Amino acid sequence: MTAKDKSRAGSLLIKGGQVIDPAVHLNAPMDVLLRDGHVAEVAPVNKIRGGADETFDARGLVVAPGFIDLHVHLREPGQNYKETIATGTAAAAAGGFTSVCCMPNTSPVVDSVEWISWLQQPQRGAVVNVFPIAAATQASKGAVLTDFRGLQRAGAVAVSDDGRPILNETVMRDTLRLAAETNLPVIQHAEDTRATENCSMNESTTSFRLGLRGMRAISEASVVDRDVQMAQQFAGARLHVAHISTAEALKAVRRGKRGKARVTCEVTPHHFTLIDENVGEYDTYCKMNPPLRSAADREALLVALADGTVDAIATDHAPHATHEKIIEFEKAMFGVTGLETALGLAITQLHREHKIPLSRIVELFTAGPARVVDLRGRGTLARGTYADVTIFDPKKRWTFETDKSRSKARNTPFDGWQLTGKVVATIVGGKIVYRS
Amino acid sequence: MNKVARGSLLDIEHLSAAEITGLLQLARRMNPLKPRPLLRGKRVLLLFYEASTRTRSSFEIAAKSMGAMTTLVLSSGSSIEKGESLLDTAYTLQAVGSDVMVIRNPYAGAPLLMASHLKVPVINAGDGMHEHPSQALLDAYTILRHKKTLNGLKVVIIGDIYHSRVARSAIHLLAKFGAQVTLCGPPEFLPELALCLAPGLHIARSTEEAVRGADVVMVLRVQKERLAGMKIRLQDYIARYQMTMARLKLAKRDALVMHPGPIIRGLELTWEVADCPQSVIVEEVHNGVPVRMAILARAVGKAK
Secondary structure, three states: OOHHHOOOOOEEEEEEEEEEEHHHOEEEEEEEEEEOOEEEEEEEOOOOOOOOOEEEEOOOOEEEEOEEEEEEOOOOOOOOOOOOHHHHHHHHHHOOEEEEEEOOOOOOOOOOHHHHHHHOOHHHOOOOEEEEEEOOEHHHOOOOEOOHHHHHHHOOOEEEOOOOOOOOHHHHHHHHHHHHHHOOEEEEOOOOHHHOOOOOEEOOHHHHHHOOOEEOOHHHHHHHHHHHHHHHHOOOOEEEEOOOOOHHHHHHHHHHHHOOOEEEEEEOHHHHHOOHHHHOOOOHHHOOOOOOOOHHHHHHHHHHHHHOOOOEEOOOEOOOOHHHOOOOOOOOOOOOOOOOOHHHHHHHHHHHHOOOOHHHHHHHHOHHHHHHOOOOOOOOOOOOOEOOEEEEEEEEEEEOOHHHOOOOOOOOOOOOOEEEEEEEEEEEOOEEEEEO | OOOOOOOOEOOOOOOOHHHHHHHHHHHHOOOOOOOOOOOOOOEEEEEEOOOOOHHHHHHHHHHHHOOOEEEEEEOOOOHHHHOOOHHHHHHHHHHHHOOEEEEEEOOOOHHHHHHOOOOOOEEEEEEOOOEOHHHHHHHHHHHHHHOOOOOOOEEEEEOOOOOOHHHHHHHHHHHHOOOEEEEEOOOOOOOHHHHHHOOOOEEEOOHHHHHOOOOEEEEOOOOHHHOOOOOOOHHHHHHHHOEOHHHHOOOOOOOEEEOOOOOOEOOOEOHHHHHOOOEOHHHHHHHHHHHHHHHHHHHOOOOO
């Protein structure tokens, strides 16, 4: 069940915006007509005949397919003190995301058809489309596979034991094989947890200075490398590397892409913006997993975002309660929020600082992630697709203030940051769910 | 978050050479046998989350000898056992009434976290693998009782640098005063990353090479409790890095042997080295009192 079913919106004409739809190589001033929850027409300005129930003046703005976030933690079921589906999707809407894929590492773990259905019930109060990712193994314990076919039928778009990587080779092999049969992507949080016990940041001069145990880049790259090799062995296996953060791991992804493997990867805004030195003096808002990496790793991510190696920007939105963050660094939970700052960071860092074209950035938020989880009829504004649209002002300067966040959580390193690029309206199924 | 209260001592890294010199000069004016009542009426809270003999007793004696009232709170037997967080414990102890808080904690950065939320000065008595600033100050104090200056002094620190808060504080302090610091240990204990701590550091993998011509030989304890999962065999460590009389002979004749304690005879150093005439291991403990008197006096604004 997606948000589009909730409202039979009438018609909405979005006039005069710069339509950027990378899936169909479109980047031109166009009018977009949405009718009955679908894209009815995209035509040069003033060429759409007939009226609409409502008109949106998009002059000076970019009109893009609705953004898709492959990696969010909505914390339901079981952890609604951190976030709920209602608050998390409200933050998503404010960040321009019309669809989010939620991770199953909740309490209990989403490993059954019942929980997949529960996540999609209207009572949850989602304001954007929620596409659940199911656990790959029961309770994400890495032992017994879940019912991929049943979970898929119930609405799961991928399987993952996010946060608890599948290290056992036999289990990973079986996961890839079964996922290939059902054409589900396997999303792996690549971390050799045997080598990262008690670690709380990247191994670096900063970790040494602070007396913190450090995670090495190789503990990510070794798992990516192994997974890519395994994915090559099964025709149809789809491996998606979550929040890739190191130059070494990117090399493995490139090897896979050059070979026969169907491998994709995502990068988070915090990894392309910050580095390990930003931990400063034990800033727990810079503690996440994978950790902020070296300046060289960040440079490699920027290159890979530009050259097409990376398929999607995903936020890894990981809300936590204050009492889980304002504590000793080593005890603090991993993770930062990210839904409301993603576009601003992407335009500020990638477009303005690093000259990546806007159309590529839009692709990383739309067509790229839609391909990864095979969301048919989304990630593009082609006629007949779902009327999910993100309208943003690429030049608008604004300051992000956590006090005004729609998320329940406040754990972000970007409080008070001046960003360029702001969401103006988010439209889901033809209905405006956010307007700034 | 507040500003850290004046008089706090959280680390050596962010202290200036002038501040360190000031503390050492103040320590020299402290006489534990004829103490001035600089802390009369003050309440010093000692909050210890980890075992300690030297640091705890010398902070306590330093405080009491200057007229302070001290209260010791240990993690066992307090509400910390019931799950009270560090900050809530800190707020509680501030509310009970304390003028200075001395904290030892197994987590790096815990004293800074406390200091950023409290109004009273916080003194770091050792935090995880991070720093142990009062130890570095008493080591500098001890060295300067035997050597004219730290500048140009050849100091070798041997052992498990990686896990050692003593080493991190000592390295920051010695480097600020121009000592030539050589670090020595196996790669597991001494990664190349250690060179980032201060400019001018050197790494030696051979004890003989490190010790040759040294003015100060600082030996660190092998922290057996931290070795789980590491590929270190104690016999190999002893063979290569134990401080023996033969190795000590390579140092200058008047070289000092130092160790922050507790020492494990037969492991990082031999019985003979621990008790040799050059050993100032016991003197270090003794000097801990005037140095901590100075730290506490500074904390309450009586650094005169």
